Amino acid sequence: MNYKKKLICGVLCLFVAIGISKAQTVKVLEQAKPCSIRGLSVVDDHVAWVSGSSGYIGITTDGGQTWQWQQVKGFEKSDFRDVEAFSDKKAVIMSAGTPALIMTTIDGGLTWKVSYRNDDKAYFLDAMAFADDKHGYTMGDPIDGKLVLLETKDGGGNWRMLPNLPVAMSQEAAFAASGTCIGLNGKLLQIVTGGGASRLLSWDNKEWTYKPLPLLQGEDSQGVFSFASGSGTTVFVGGDYQNNKRADSVACYMSGSVLKVPAKQPAGFQSCVSWLGKSVFLSTGTSGTNISIDGGATWNPINDESYNVCKRAKHGKLVLLAGDKGKIGLFEPYLPHN
Numbered sequence: 001m002n003y004k005k006k007l008i009c010g011v012l013c014l015f016v017a018i019g020i021s022k023a024q025t026v027k028v029l030e031q032a033k034p035c036s037i038r039g040l041s042v043v044d045d046h047v048a049w050v051s052g053s054s055g056y057i058g059i060t061t062d063g064g065q066t067w068q069w070q071q072v073k074g075f076e077k078s079d080f081r082d083v084e085a086f087s088d089k090k091a092v093i094m095s096a097g098t099p100a101l102i103m104t105t106i107d108g109g110l111t112w113k114v115s116y117r118n119d120d121k122a123y124f125l126d127a128m129a130f131a132d133d134k135h136g137y138t139m140g141d142p143i144d145g146k147l148v149l150l151e152t153k154d155g156g157g158n159w160r161m162l163p164n165l166p167v168a169m170s171q172e173a174a175f176a177a178s179g180t181c182i183g184l185n186g187k188l189l190q191i192v193t194g195g196g197a198s199r200l201l202s203w204d205n206k207e208w209t210y211k212p213l214p215l216l217q218g219e220d221s222q223g224v225f226s227f228a229s230g231s232g233t234t235v236f237v238g239g240d241y242q243n244n245k246r247a248d249s250v251a252c253y254m255s256g257s258v259l260k261v262p263a264k265q266p267a268g269f270q271s272c273v274s275w276l277g278k279s280v281f282l283s284t285g286t287s288g289t290n291i292s293i294d295g296g297a298t299w300n301p302i303n304d305e306s307y308n309v310c311k312r313a314k315h316g317k318l319v320l321l322a323g324d325k326g327k328i329g330l331f332e333p334y335l336p337h338n
Helices: 003-023
Strands: 025-031 037-042 048-052 056-060 068-071 079-085 091-096 100-105 113-118 125-130 136-143 146-152 182-185 188-192 199-203 208-212 222-230 233-240 251-255 258-260 272-277 280-285 288-292 300-303 309-312 319-322 327-332
Touching: 025 300, 037 091, 037 309, 037 319, 048 079, 048 319, 056 079, 079 125, 091 125, 100 125, 125 182, 182 222, 188 222, 199 222, 222 280, 233 272, 233 280, 280 309
Parallel strands: 037 079, 222 272, 272 309
Antiparallel strands: 025 327, 037 048, 048 056, 056 068, 079 091, 091 100, 100 113, 125 136, 136 146, 182 188, 188 199, 199 208, 222 233, 233 251, 251 258, 272 280, 280 288, 288 300, 309 319, 319 327
């Protein structure tokens, strides 16, 4: 391709990116509860769950148009930083802070069962990830130099500590910001970290590998907060939540094993990223929401409204966002076909 053709192609791609980003909106659906929402699980185009501070849980069965709320009885002071839902009846919630809690329901939240509890103040759980409705993991901040990592094989009913735990560097930890600092990428269990180091930790059922990431690091408020994988690409986002308008070194992406830095970064701190299909990724944070249509190579802002988490339906196209003051938003209208 000669220089002129490359220039025309580049200009066209720029106009497409600008057009698509301007066509995106986040419509506020709910803003009624006095809680900070960080847990979000979108099951399909109808069912989704959110979890947050002050023991709040919300459930929708009509695509987010209406929500049924509750404060989990006896746990009104718990901060449920993550939720993993499998239907309108079955879900697992996780609480950060003391006590460290994992709870399950099979009746849509009418009753909850404590499946894991640890009153040791050293335990601080960050996030969960499930391969299916049986096999899942919960991770937490380091104790004695190793990240906490629990495993369930019965849908969250019972948990055991993994015998081979990842080693943390000095002042390295993870962020209980959106439930997306841990995830499953094919056969790999992966964790992203921040604080003293920004790294990708990967477990292949045999050994841990450690890969430095070129995001902000060194302070307790800095690092990688979230990652998402799709179409052969993994995107990482984060930054500095105490300086949320700082827009340098807040994202990177990996194609194969090659790390790359975006030509245009998201517009500030991002606490969550989600793959929407093809080469499209959506990220959000207290600085606003951004979209990339080229696998994380360039980002364009959608708005500057604060959210903590964004997720696409496991089985469908519904994309929701959630944040502070009980705010829940609907991302519309563009979604690529997988």
